[in-house]
Amino acid sequence: MKYQPIDRELFCYNRRNFVRQLKPCSLAVFHSNDVMPTNADGTMAFRQNSDLFYLSGVDQEESILLLFPDARDERMKEVLFVRESNEHIMVWEGYKLTKEQARETSGIATVLWLKDFKQVFNNLMAEAEHVYLNTNEHLRAVVEVETRDARFVKWCQEVYPLHRYERSAPLMHHLRAIKSEREIDLLRKACDITELGFRRLLQFVKPGVMEYEVEAELYHEFLRNRSRGPAYSPIIASGENACILHYTDNSRECKDGDLLLLDVGAEYANYAADMTRTIPVNGKFTKRQREVYEAVLRVMKAATQMLVPGNSLDQYHKFVGTVMENELIGLGLLNAGDVRNQDPSNPLYKKYFMHGTSHHLGLDVHDVGNKYRSLEEGMVFTCEPGIYIREEGIGVRLENDILVTRNGPVDLMKNIPLEADDIERLM
Numbered sequence: 001m002k003y004q005p006i007d008r009e010l011f012c013y014n015r016r017n018f019v020r021q022l023k024p025c026s027l028a029v030f031h032s033n034d035v036m037p038t039n040a041d042g043t044m045a046f047r048q049n050s051d052l053f054y055l056s057g058v059d060q061e062e063s064i065l066l067l068f069p070d071a072r073d074e075r076m077k078e079v080l081f082v083r084e085s086n087e088h089i090m091v092w093e094g095y096k097l098t099k100e101q102a103r104e105t106s107g108i109a110t111v112l113w114l115k116d117f118k119q120v121f122n123n124l125m126a127e128a129e130h131v132y133l134n135t136n137e138h139l140r141a142v143v144e145v146e147t148r149d150a151r152f153v154k155w156c157q158e159v160y161p162l163h164r165y166e167r168s169a170p171l172m173h174h175l176r177a178i179k180s181e182r183e184i185d186l187l188r189k190a191c192d193i194t195e196l197g198f199r200r201l202l203q204f205v206k207p208g209v210m211e212y213e214v215e216a217e218l219y220h221e222f223l224r225n226r227s228r229g230p231a232y233s234p235i236i237a238s239g240e241n242a243c244i245l246h247y248t249d250n251s252r253e254c255k256d257g258d259l260l261l262l263d264v265g266a267e268y269a270n271y272a273a274d275m276t277r278t279i280p281v282n283g284k285f286t287k288r289q290r291e292v293y294e295a296v297l298r299v300m301k302a303a304t305q306m307l308v309p310g311n312s313l314d315q316y317h318k319f320v321g322t323v324m325e326n327e328l329i330g331l332g333l334l335n336a337g338d339v340r341n342q343d344p345s346n347p348l349y350k351k352y353f354m355h356g357t358s359h360h361l362g363l364d365v366h367d368v369g370n371k372y373r374s375l376e377e378g379m380v381f382t383c384e385p386g387i388y389i390r391e392e393g394i395g396v397r398l399e400n401d402i403l404v405t406r407n408g409p410v411d412l413m414k415n416i417p418l419e420a421d422d423i424e425r426l427m
Contacts, residue, residue, distance in 0.1 A: 001059055002226045002256050003269040008107035010182040011057040014175070015078065018055060019069040022172045026070070026100045027124055028132035028168055029156075030055060031148045032063040038041040045228075050147070050363040051172050052133055056080060060097055061063050062114055063115055068124055071348045075110045075123060084113040130164045131156065137169035138368055169368075177363055177369035178378040182404060183271065183362065187380060188412055190231065190273035191401055193266035197221040198277060202417070202426045205283055207256035207372070211236040222266045231272035232365045235263035238281060242395025243388040245355060261395050265365070274363045274382050275413055276399035283427035285420055289394060293420050295327040296396045299385040303357050306385065307409045313373045319374045320357045320385065324349045333389065348381050352387050361401055373383070377403045380412070 022028060030052045036044040048059050056065050062083040071077045085096040099111040112120065120399040125131070133153050136143055144149075157165065180188065200221045201214060214236045222229050236250040242261035254260055258281045265273035278293060280286075284291060303320045325347070334348050342348050358381040360367035369379070381404065386397030400413040417423055 001269075002223075002228055002262060004226065005105075006057055006186070007182065008057060008105060010180065011105075012107040012181075013180060015055050015067060017175055018171060019067055020134065022067075022069065023130045023166065024070060025128055025131040026068070026132055026166070027128035028067040028134075029152065030065040030067075030120075031152055032058070032061050035061050036145075043070050049134075050176075050270065050271060050368075051168070051232065054172070054176060054363060055388055056108065058082065058097065058102060059270070060166065064117055065108075066121065066124065068128065068356060071124065072127060076120070078108045079110045079112060079120060080106055080108045081112050081114045081117045081120075084115065085385075086186075089375055103403040111154060111293060125160055125163065128163065130166050131160070132166045132168045132171075134168040134172070136290055137167070138366065139175070140366060167195070167248070170370075173368040173370055174373075177373065177386070178376060179380055179403075180378070183312075184378075184380070184412075186269050187273065187362070187401065188313065190227070190266050190268040190271050191275070191412045191416075193222055193227050193268055194273040194275050195227045195265065195413070196225055197264065198262070198275065198416055199426070201262065202423070205254065205279060205427070206283070207254065207258060209254050209304065211238055211241075211250040211252050211260075211368055212253060214254070214262070218264055225266075227266040227268050229267060231265045231267035231274065235261065235276075237261040237263075239394075240390065240393040242397075243390045243393070244279070244395075245395060252405075256282050257286070259285075259394060261397055263399070270363050272361060272363070272367075273413075274345065274361055274365055274384075274399060275403060275416060276384055276386075276397045277418070278398065279415075279423050279427065280395045284424055288392070289396075291330050291331060292389065292394055292396050293398075295331055296385055296387050296398050297329055297418070297420070299323050300398050300400070303385060304383050304400070304402055304409050304411065305403055307358070307375065307381055309375055309377050309404060309406060313371050313375070315377075316400075318355060321347055321349055324353050324385065324387075328387070333387075341361060352383065352389060354388070355386070357385055358382050358402075375404050375414070377404055377406050398423065 033049045043215040066079040102111045197218045233248045237247045238254040238260045239246045239258040261278045263276040360369040361380045384399030388395045403410040
């Protein structure tokens with residue numbers, strides 16, 4: 001892996017917290033992700049299952065974690081299975097974890113080869129009453145490919161139909177929503193790499209460059225700082241493309257007078273940064289562009305101050321909607337009388353600001369967490385308001401990553417240029 005080794009105590013700490021939530025005599029199983037195919041004999045780059053990584057630190061395919069805190073054999077309370085290497089694999093694929101390296105990475109004493117899994121699992125199932133299986137239960141997930149977890153669920157319930165089955169996902173959503181100090185350090189590192197990429201772009205962007213050239217500069221800076229690359233497909237959207245929320249073609253020429261919306265974030269050790277900036281291609285905002293930019297920035301600053309313990313996401317988003325309405329009235333995009341008489345279930349501001357303001361951030365860009373849970377210290381959220389005026393070809397979004405603390409919001413991206421004057425000066 002490109003990233004520096006992570007203290008295994010992080011993963012030991014995560015496992016301790018997880019097993020405390022299990023029912024008595026429970027066995028939990030976590031699988032790595034598959035290596036996904038492309039065409040012919042091609043494969044996509046491997047990305048580890050976030051839950052397995054959270055609990056073990058193992059960043060390798062064909063890995064399985066068993067947690068059985070009530071196992072009678074002390075050695076079976078935590079068992080990690082990894083792929084056994086050989087000379088052929090070493091020549092064609094390269095380095096794989098040895099048992100010793102897997103122990104050092106995870107802090108798990110019992111490490112076995114994957115070929116031993118079914119026999120060990122069968123022995124432990126004879127003791128277990130409850131079995132916790134893992135599934136992707138993110139509210140926005142669209143899963144059309146059968147995952148390794150899904151295949152195992154079918155196999156396990158067919159072979160062992162009389163056990164009581166439980167879901168790991170709600171437990172993982174609860175735990176992963178609160179970031180430990182070690183996780184926050186990894187998120188800060190991802191944010192710091194993102195800052196380096198953005199500052200590089202401020203020196204590079206000018207009329208005539210292509211969106212994909214801007215994207216290439218970003219990859220260069222991320223990779224040279226131990227990131228695997230972007231945490232998600234970068235949005236490099238100039239002109240009217242900025243009004244397409246998930247624009248990723250990145251194929252247009254950046255023209256004089258355009259705004260360029262950059263929704264980008266580095267990944268570091270599987271943790272994601274998520275930043276958005278909007279800059280003038282020629283280095284100078286027009287009067288109208290600056291008006292819209294400053295309006296979005298005011299909404300962002302007001303919204304950030306609401307990311308405090310005890311608040312709810314519903315209350316938060318209602319507050320942001322009210323602030324946005326006032327800004328859109330000031331920009332001449334909404335009429336105050338129409339806003340007073342609007343249908344509350346379909347607010348008028350949605351025409352110009354149609355997405356949510358915040359989401360959980362962590363091992364996944366849209367990280368797991370219960371949207372009905374009150375905000376708590378240690379949660380990390382994006383804050384990303386935007387205004388999109390298609391008829392004017394103006395799209396402005398600004399986004400930073402915010403840590404919730406008892407002393408108020410902490411901006412993990414506070415060092416990344418944000419004020420319009422700073423952007424112009426640096427360009």
